[in-house]
Amino acid sequence: MTIKIMHPEDLKILRICVDCRQRFIFHSDWVDHQLQTGHNSMKKYDLLSGEMIISLDNRIRETV
Ligand SMILES: [Zn+2]
Numbered sequence: 001m002t003i004k005i006m007h008p009e010d011l012k013i014l015r016i017c018v019d020c021r022q023r024f025i026f027h028s029d030w031v032d033h034q035l036q037t038g039h040n041s042m043k044k045y046d047l048l049s050g051e052m053i054i055s056l057d058n059r060i061r062e063t064v
Helices: 027-037 056-063
Strands: 013-017 042-046
């Protein structure tokens, strides 16, 4: 039996891989995807509002 540890953003944030457009609602699935494919760019969307959430890294870059 495997125990899945929930991340605080699980089921609230939708992650979409920029490279292959796969969607992830579990942070652990995204981490697995990064390890398996080497893809490391993703967009985050708020599942409730559907709005894109800009990551902290992007926000810093965009304000420069
Ligand atoms: Zn990918």
